[in-house]
Amino acid sequence: MSDRTKQLQQLDRRYIWHPFTQMSEWEAEETIVIERGEGSWLIDTDGNRYLDGVASMWTNVHGHCRRELNEALKAQVERLEHSTLLGLAGEQSILLAEQLVAITPEGLDKVFYSDNGSTAVEVGVKMAFQYQQHRGATNKRKFITFKHAYHGDTLGAVSVGGIGLFHEVYRPLLFTTIQAPAPYCYRCEFNESDPATCGRLCVEELERLMAEAQHEVAGLIIEPLIQGAGGMIVHPAGFLKSVRELCYRYGILMIIDEVATGFGRTGSMFACQQEGVTPDIMALSKGITGGYLPLAATMTTREVYDAFLGQYRELKSFFHGHTFTGNPLACAVALASLELFRKDRLLENLQPKIEYLRERLKKMAELSHVGDARHCGMAAGIELVLDKESREAYPWEEKVGVQVCREARSHGLFLRPLGNIIVVFPPLVISIEELALLFDGVEAAIRAVTEG
Numbered sequence: 203m204s205d206r207t208k209q210l211q212q213l214d215r216r217y218i219w220h221p222f223t224q225m226s227e228w229e230a231e232e233t234i235v236i237e238r239g240e241g242s243w244l245i246d247t248d249g250n251r252y253l254d255g256v257a258s259m260w261t262n263v264h265g266h267c268r269r270e271l272n273e274a275l276k277a278q279v280e281r282l283e284h285s286t287l288l289g290l291a292g293e294q295s296i297l298l299a300e301q302l303v304a305i306t307p308e309g310l311d312k313v314f315y316s317d318n319g320s321t322a323v324e325v326g327v328k329m330a331f332q333y334q335q336h337r338g339a340t341n342k343r344k345f346i347t348f349k350h351a352y353h354g355d356t357l358g359a360v361s362v363g364g365i366g367l368f369h370e371v372y373r374p375l376l377f378t379t380i381q382a383p384a385p386y387c388y389r390c391e392f393n394e395s396d397p398a399t400c401g402r403l404c405v406e407e408l409e410r411l412m413a414e415a416q417h418e419v420a421g422l423i424i425e426p427l428i429q430g431a432g433g434m435i436v437h438p439a440g441f442l443k444s445v446r447e448l449c450y451r452y453g454i455l456m457i458i459d460e461v462a463t464g465f466g467r468t469g470s471m472f473a474c475q476q477e478g479v480t481p482d483i484m485a486l487s488k489g490i491t492g493g494y495l496p497l498a499a500t501m502t503t504r505e506v507y508d509a510f511l512g513q514y515r516e517l518k519s520f521f522h523g524h525t526f527t528g529n530p531l532a533c534a535v536a537l538a539s540l541e542l543f544r545k546d547r548l549l550e551n552l553q554p555k556i557e558y559l560r561e562r563l564k565k566m567a568e569l570s571h572v573g574d575a576r577h578c579g580m581a582a583g584i585e586l587v588l589d590k591e592s593r594e595a596y597p598w599e600e601k602v603g604v605q606v607c608r609e610a611r612s613h614g615l616f617l618r619p620l621g622n623i624i625v626v627f628p629p630l631v632i633s634i635e636e637l638a639l640l641f642d643g644v645e646a647a648i649r650a651v652t653e654g
């Protein structure tokens with residue numbers, strides 16, 4: 203290790219508080235300091251290369267340091283780095299909004315910008331709430347949420363989340379919601395072994411909750427097709443569509459959180475398109491700039507938007523806004539990213555990769571400590587279990603997932619698990635050869651830790 207790397211590590215320990223990290227462990231460990239990127243690879247200060255198995259926290263689409271995106275960014279920075287949307291319109295944010303409206307489901311006609319997934323969700327929640335108030339449905343104040351849901355880490359986003367372990371401590375600061383069961387078929391709470399039945403029972407329970415509480419529910423929020431941070435929980439086909447129908451029937455606004463799934467991850471541009479579903483509100487972020495810059499959008503219908511129109515003194519404005527909303531650099535890169543989707547025929551070229559991933563997961567499922575290997579498009583989760591027969595989980599304190607990911611580093615991979623679930627979520631640009639390397643490494647690491 204070079205002196206420069208050692209020095210940077212020391213400074214990191216001294217000054218940086220890392221997210222979702224027990225810093226006492228971090229300080230005791232050797233850390234990788236990333237300096238460069240190239241395609242699906244990250245390169246550290248000593249020149250070691252790591253395949254970016256989690257697309258730099260689920261954001262990267264076209265690869266690191268992609269020439270076309272770099273050029274778009276450089277061109278924009280020579281013209282304008284930032285101007286505000288509070289009181290001014292901006293060229294790049296207008297052009298991007300036009301394209302977002304064109305590629306999202308029909309009916310989502312308005313774009314509200316912010317800069318990360320949590321704020322995109324907060325905006326959606328506030329919008330749905332205020333919409334109901336303006337309509338005179340003043341009792342509609344609650345939200346239906348799902349078990350295992352993850353919508354971000356700010357307080358409103360945590361309130362609508364459903365992951366107990368790391369959010370419980372903040373409970374006194376949160377608003378309460380009505381929590382519906384999610385079809386986590388591998389660990390079905392109804393003890394059903396078949397996903398279709400598990401899904402149906404979840405829908406029945408959701409309908410019961412809606413029927414009971416419809417007069418006080420403003421909206422429902424859901425991750426479409428796959429719950430990401432909750433453990434790459436893949437929902438049975440038709441579940442999202444059933445939820446959409448129930449929301450219509452009970453007059454509940456449907457917020458779809460496409461922060462992780464949007465921009466190709468599930469094999470279609472947006473996950474909800476696979477079930478022909480149009481939400482009332484949609485949250486976008488992670489992949490929107492191809493993984494380059496923080497940007498988010500909350501999209502909604504003309505109907506929701508119109509409910510906020512009125513005289514100034516009626517105080518019907520949407521009282522929300524972030525300083526860097528609609529940042530021109532981020533919007534310019536997002537536009538260039540959408541251009542690359544077309545030029546590279548990205549969605550078309552993704553299909554054989556998804557097929558390959560599916561085959562590798564099938565093999566992976568045969569390992570003696572892999573309970574379930576599931577995926578939705580290019581988002582996969584490999585659930586490690588102590589006992590395959592009984593599906594008994596590894597105690598979370600053992601950090602089996604962390605051990606596997608650490609082992610994977612010696613195979614040139616960077617991975618980050620979700621508890622006992624190994625996440626495979628590579629840049630969409632990854633080649634089949636690189637995917638093969640990735641799966642070889644993951645398999646070897648799982649074997650070394652669970653069988654070794």
Ligand SMILES: *Cc1c(COP(=O)(O)O)cnc(C)c1O
Pocket residue numbers: 318319320321323352353354355425430431459460461462463487488
């Ligand atoms: C990551 C994520 C968020 C939060 O996004 P941030 O940019 O980290 O605030 C919200 N919803 C989903 C589904 C996510 O995966």
